[in-house]
Amino acid sequence: MKTGFLGNNASFMLDLVACALAVVVPLLVYSLYLVKVRRNYTGHRNLQVLLGVVLLVTVGMFEVDMRLQQGISGILAKRPVPLTAGQRLFFDRILAVHLVFAISTVFLWATTLSLALRRMPAPPGPCPHSPLHKWLGWIAAIDITLTAITGLMVYYFGFIV
């Protein structure tokens, strides 16, 4: 767990999260294509539930890993060339912005998912909950996209540059 598999001196879990972030957005776009263009509501539901489970498991394991490795500073300490003070300040700022999106995404995602599962019919389809679902769904989709972009920036500026 101490060493990653992408060869950048990050941790295994950080590498896994970076991969998860890179696949989440294409999968989300496909899920929105399914619902908007193909009107495949069941496919959309299944993909969204799968994305929710993947996110929950990845974030949970990542949190444990952070504790085990003395936080982000512990992981950054494994860099062959340490960040300069200026680079570290820039990194901390991106990390702070990323955390705002990441934390709000967890709540928005859980709300969108649980309301849809409780209020929409099975098999799913347009219903009285649709207007609120579409509103929440688009905000959650934008939030997770910003989480992925800023998360990959954190990875890039912390472990690749």
Ligand code: HEM
């Ligand atoms: C966090 C998870 C989810 C997100 C982010 C999400 C996102 C969205 C978005 C953005 C739309 C609107 C597409 C448009 O503009 O036409 C939509 C539509 C829809 N979603 Fe989800 N969705 C999620 C989970 C679910 C679940 C679990 C179900 C089923 C239980 C579901 C069923 C539907 C249905 C039936 C529509 C079409 C509504 C209509 O056209 O009246 N979604 N979803």
